[in-house]
Amino acid sequence: MRLFFLFLVLLSAMSWAxxxxxxxxxxxxxxxxxxxxxxxxxxxYDEIYGTxxxxxxxxxxxxxxxxxxxxxxxxxVLDPLAKQNYYNYVLSGxxxxxxxxxxxxxxxxxxxxxxxxxxxxxxxxxxxxxKFLVIVVADPSNYIQVTSDMGNSDxxxxxxxxxxxxxxxxxxxxxxxxxxxxxxxLYVRFKK
Amino acid sequence: MRSSVATLFxxxxxxxxxxxxxxxxxxxxxxxxxxxxxxxxxxxxxxxTVAQDNQSVVSIHDTHxxxxxxxxxxxxxxxxxxxxxxxxxxxxxxxxxxxxxxxICFLYGMLxxxxxxxxxxxxxxxxxxxxGKWKHGIxxxxxxxxTHTLSAVILLFVLYGILKAAVFPSFELGRQGIEKVSYGxxxxxxxxxxxxxxxxxxxxxxxxxxxxxxxxxxxxxxxTSWKELIGVAAVTGIVPCPAVALIVLFCLLNSMVALALASxxxxxxxxxxxxxxxxxxxxxxxxxxxxxAAKTGWLAAYIHIVASFAGGLVxxxxxxxxxx
Numbered sequence: 001m002r003l004f005f006l007f008l009v010l011l012s013a014m015s016w017a018x019x020x021x022x023x024x025x026x027x028x029x030x031x032x033x034x035x036x037x038x039x040x041x042x043x044x045y046d047e048i049y050g051t052x053x054x055x056x057x058x059x060x061x062x063x064x065x066x067x068x069x070x071x072x073x074x075x076x077v078l079d080p081l082a083k084q085n086y087y088n089y090v091l092s093g094x095x096x097x098x099x100x101x102x103x104x105x106x107x108x109x110x111x112x113x114x115x116x117x118x119x120x121x122x123x124x125x126x127x128x129x130x131k132f133l134v135i136v137v138a139d140p141s142n143y144i145q146v147t148s149d150m151g152n153s154d155x156x157x158x159x160x161x162x163x164x165x166x167x168x169x170x171x172x173x174x175x176x177x178x179x180x181x182x183x184x185x186l187y188v189r190f191k192k
Numbered sequence: 193m194r195s196s197v198a199t200l201f202x203x204x205x206x207x208x209x210x211x212x213x214x215x216x217x218x219x220x221x222x223x224x225x226x227x228x229x230x231x232x233x234x235x236x237x238x239x240x241t242v243a244q245d246n247q248s249v250v251s252i253h254d255t256h257x258x259x260x261x262x263x264x265x266x267x268x269x270x271x272x273x274x275x276x277x278x279x280x281x282x283x284x285x286x287x288x289x290x291x292x293x294x295x296i297c298f299l300y301g302m303l304x305x306x307x308x309x310x311x312x313x314x315x316x317x318x319x320x321x322x323x324g325k326w327k328h329g330i331x332x333x334x335x336x337x338x339t340h341t342l343s344a345v346i347l348l349f350v351l352y353g354i355l356k357a358a359v360f361p362s363f364e365l366g367r368q369g370i371e372k373v374s375y376g377x378x379x380x381x382x383x384x385x386x387x388x389x390x391x392x393x394x395x396x397x398x399x400x401x402x403x404x405x406x407x408x409x410x411x412x413x414x415x416t417s418w419k420e421l422i423g424v425a426a427v428t429g430i431v432p433c434p435a436v437a438l439i440v441l442f443c444l445l446n447s448m449v450a451l452a453l454a455s456x457x458x459x460x461x462x463x464x465x466x467x468x469x470x471x472x473x474x475x476x477x478x479x480x481x482x483x484x485a486a487k488t489g490w491l492a493a494y495i496h497i498v499a500s501f502a503g504g505l506v507x508x509x510x511x512x513x514x515x516x
Contacts, residue, residue, distance in 0.1 A: 018307020020434040022269045046269065047276040048442045055357035055445050076361040112276070132223055142307075145265045155216050164219040182262040189221055 019145030022046040025137050026149050027088075029165060029188045030119065031157035035126035036190065038103070039088050039135055040156070043116045050114025053077055054107075065107055074105045077116065084139070087146065088120045091134040091175055091185075097122045126161055128192050135186040136170065140178045150184040163190040264303065271300040275439060275455070283446045290451075294458040297439070301462020304435050310463060311336035311428040312470040313510040314378060318424055319474035320503025321385040322416040323482070329471030332421050334464045339429030341460035343370070344436040345453070352444055360441060367432050375515040377427040382508025389500035396493055435459065
């Protein structure tokens with residue numbers, strides 16, 4: 001009987017992981033001469049979910065997405081995530097930056113998987129002093145199991161800016177406590 | 193001659209690109225604003241070489257800690273990939289793998305039901321509040337997952353009949369609506385159980401003058417009934433399971449209707465096993481409390497009331513947690 005209770009406790013401890021959708025994600029912190037302008041997202045969804053969403057958007061069932069169908073896919077996949085900042089959490093100081101909009105939305109199928117690329121716009125102007133950002137892509141509710149590969153994420157900036165970045169865990173960041181322990185962030189600093 | 197000029201031109205372009213983006217560096221630095229950088233990981237010419245070169249980068253995560261939830265989610269991910277691969281293989285004529293496929297669906301269901309929203313805390317809370325037998329624990333665990341699966345299959349088939357391939361976004365909208373109502377009802381069930389516990393306590397205190405033992409008999413928590421179990425299973429399980437719906441839809445999109453139903457059945461059986469184990473554990477917990485309480489004499493009634501109150505609270509909080 002004691003074993004049974006132990007089993008119950010063990011199962012309860014595991015009860016947080018409850019994903020319905022799986023996605024592998026890499027990002028790129030994007031800068032122009034004015035400063036940080038957004039996060040380029042690259043999402044590869046699992047085949048089962050990706051096929052469902054692609055089929056929903058592909059109205060004429062020709063296996064490719066027209067401009068109109070692409071827009072309907074964007075509405076179906078990204079619009080419900082607007083309240084969650086499209087799962088792009090950019091910490092600047094003690095605040096999370098609000099996403100301004102989505103740009104350059106593209107979708108394709110790769111080995112049966114749905115691949116989405118888009119830029120989530122943010123705005124942090126550059127100055128002569130370093131500014132620090134932590135970029136995290138995750139779904140705190142874990143409805144989507146986001147595997148963000150920050151080791152293969154990077155930054156893109158023009159010559160006028162000095163940008164450093166590295167990937168690391170979120171340990172020690174109070175504002176990131178809602179994220180699971182294995183979620184990683186892309187730490188970025190930039191100046192003129 | 194022409195080709196060597198072209199090669200030179202491309203090389204010059206690449207060189208220019210290298211210089212124009214050389215300000216981007218993969219480097220560990222201090223987040224407190226101090227200027228001393230702690231570790232240069234690698235200078236990375238942007239844009240194309242970063243991803244390839246990271247294989248040789250000194251990893252900051254060499255001491256990656258084993259994480260149970262991550263591992264658990266990874267297993268589900270692998271099983272889902274396996275399910276997709278098996279469906280595709282069967283579509284291509286490999287019908288002999290059906291049993292392997294159903295076994296994978298079963299395992300996926302077992303793992304999937306460990307997540308929140310499958311009624312485990314409600315099963316435990318309910319049987320803390322109500323006395324039940326082993327069969328009741330099994331029935332409630334199974335009833336919740338059966339309803340959870342059936343509602344997904346019915347909603348998906350109805351919407352598929354109307355919308356065809358465009359079904360899933362509508363399914364999600366429908367599910368979210370049902371979810372809110374269901375979680376609200378779970379909260380209400382919890383409040384009801386708390387109310388019953390408080391009512392029992394008031395009754396116990398009023399009857400104290402007729403003797404502690406007799407008063408205890410009056411106030412001890414009630415046995416469950418099949419009617420009540422069906423109600424709890426319906427309220428908790430009515431939220432359609434998106435995991436089942438996605439697999440069923442994937443089969444339908446591959447024109448495999450029978451397989452869609454078989455896969456839903458296998459996932460359902462897997463989830464049922466997990467929930468049944470929780471039901472059995474909950475009954476065991478309650479029996480243990482009853483046994484311990486019986487030894488305390490007149491205190492037993494109070495222990496039962498506290499357990500009932502705690503059970504109601506667990507159910508209520510589970511509903512609130514899912515609502516939030």
